[in-house]
Amino acid sequence: MNAPLPTTDAVVDQRHPWLGLASFSESTRGFFYGREEEVAELARRVQRMLLTVLFGQSGLGKTSILRAGLVPRLRAEGYCPVYVRIDYGPDAPSPALQIKQAILRETAAAGTWSRAGVAGQDESLWEFFHHRDDVLHDADGRVLLPLLIFDQFEEIFTLAQGDDGGRRRAAAFLEDLAELVENRPSAALEARLEDDDSVVERFDFARNDYRVLITLREDYLAHLESLKAAMPSITQNRMRLAPMTGQQALAAVTGPGGRLVTEEVAAAIVRFVAGGAELAHAQVEPSLLSLICRELNDKRTAAGRDEISLDLLAGSHASILSDFYARVLLEQPEAVRSVIEDMLLTASGYRENVAEEGVLHALTAAGAAPDAHSVLALLVDRRLLRIEERLDVRRVELTHDVLCGVVLASRALRHEREERGIAERKLASQRERERATRKALLRARQITAGCVVLTVVSVGSAVFGYVK
Ligand SMILES: Nc1ncnc2c1ncn2[C@@H]1O[C@H](COP(=O)(O)OP(=O)(O)O)[C@@H](O)[C@H]1O
Numbered sequence: 001m002n003a004p005l006p007t008t009d010a011v012v013d014q015r016h017p018w019l020g021l022a023s024f025s026e027s028t029r030g031f032f033y034g035r036e037e038e039v040a041e042l043a044r045r046v047q048r049m050l051l052t053v054l055f056g057q058s059g060l061g062k063t064s065i066l067r068a069g070l071v072p073r074l075r076a077e078g079y080c081p082v083y084v085r086i087d088y089g090p091d092a093p094s095p096a097l098q099i100k101q102a103i104l105r106e107t108a109a110a111g112t113w114s115r116a117g118v119a120g121q122d123e124s125l126w127e128f129f130h131h132r133d134d135v136l137h138d139a140d141g142r143v144l145l146p147l148l149i150f151d152q153f154e155e156i157f158t159l160a161q162g163d164d165g166g167r168r169r170a171a172a173f174l175e176d177l178a179e180l181v182e183n184r185p186s187a188a189l190e191a192r193l194e195d196d197d198s199v200v201e202r203f204d205f206a207r208n209d210y211r212v213l214i215t216l217r218e219d220y221l222a223h224l225e226s227l228k229a230a231m232p233s234i235t236q237n238r239m240r241l242a243p244m245t246g247q248q249a250l251a252a253v254t255g256p257g258g259r260l261v262t263e264e265v266a267a268a269i270v271r272f273v274a275g276g277a278e279l280a281h282a283q284v285e286p287s288l289l290s291l292i293c294r295e296l297n298d299k300r301t302a303a304g305r306d307e308i309s310l311d312l313l314a315g316s317h318a319s320i321l322s323d324f325y326a327r328v329l330l331e332q333p334e335a336v337r338s339v340i341e342d343m344l345l346t347a348s349g350y351r352e353n354v355a356e357e358g359v360l361h362a363l364t365a366a367g368a369a370p371d372a373h374s375v376l377a378l379l380v381d382r383r384l385l386r387i388e389e390r391l392d393v394r395r396v397e398l399t400h401d402v403l404c405g406v407v408l409a410s411r412a413l414r415h416e417r418e419e420r421g422i423a424e425r426k427l428a429s430q431r432e433r434e435r436a437t438r439k440a441l442l443r444a445r446q447i448t449a450g451c452v453v454l455t456v457v458s459v460g461s462a463v464f465g466y467v468k
């Protein structure tokens, strides 16, 4: 696992109401604002169909919407949400078993099954959810619908593909999941149906009182499409998460902020995060907004003030982003920074997107440790970079235009340093050459002088000889 940034495990309270780069959770939902419409739409979708897919770029707030918005809401409406994150490691139990264990753990906390214990160890997920007359009730006798939540579903296309074992597990899981979301029993069970009457007694084929929700990073949408043949429903009920509008972003600042921030300052913060756009046209990345608010609030605390003021914002535009940039790259070799700055920014300082393969190549050449894939994953995780899928090619870019300034400044500094280094080396070699020339000259002079002396001596001795 990647070590979290210092801001991710920060405390949240009335005086520190912004989370920085951490996702919201059920316990921090009191500070979650601005996504009411999305939560409502997602809840409607989940209620309507067996499978819902929520997709969007990294950092737009998928996890937060689930945990701080959807789950508390659906809990109150008779659902029993079960988060599942599958371990694809060689020693982990089969995905189906992991999922069933998670369901039993969660449902035991929420209520009781009317025929507890009827579930068999080797059952498929479909079988698990279709036992005849086995219904989940809460303490008041109200029926609860299990809702399986697979956040970061893209992991099945990344983590699970590392080795044969992982790939086998992923394939088995997808098969189980397909039966569940298409609500069709396995071929094996269908075959038993013919000659085994107990099957009809044990299972209620008409049941559809469970739900599945998948969230996915947008750059893996094409991967998800590849499952369409086995799982047609993945295309039927999906919702794309967009960046926040100006108004939503304003709510995300003033809502949790309370008296720490005025409307005017909040609007200025939003405009800044939106790269200068007016509120009506702003498109705001919540991750960046949250980071800026948290850092500004830290500066407010350090200055001993009660309110975040415009001068704090003006004075720290650049430093917030450059601190962030420096922190993300803290443990990376200098060459990784060069890869980012030289590849992902055009000569004039605009965001450039580059095929993932090229970036991985360059990171490998730069000595990224432990390997290029995990460094790229780390930089995406820390929201410096993101990956987008365009025409089936995965392309890497900086997460946001507002980062261009700091990246450009850092590149200019580095180039200046490099050029100074080159100039110094040139100067040194020139001096060395001069020294060598002087030495050669001196030597030539010495030789000449020697020759002159020799000539004089020999002429002298010739004259002497002649006189003699
Ligand atoms: N409504 C919101 N208000 C303020 N910050 C938000 C909001 N939604 C998300 N964030 C922030 O954005 C960042 C990304 O959120 P996260 O839910 O992890 O996104 P994703 O799962 O899509 O990558 C986090 O720092 C989180 O605190």
Ligand SMILES: [Mg+2]
Pocket (backbone or CB within 6 Å): 023, 062, 063, 064, 151, 152
């Ligand atoms: Mg997430």
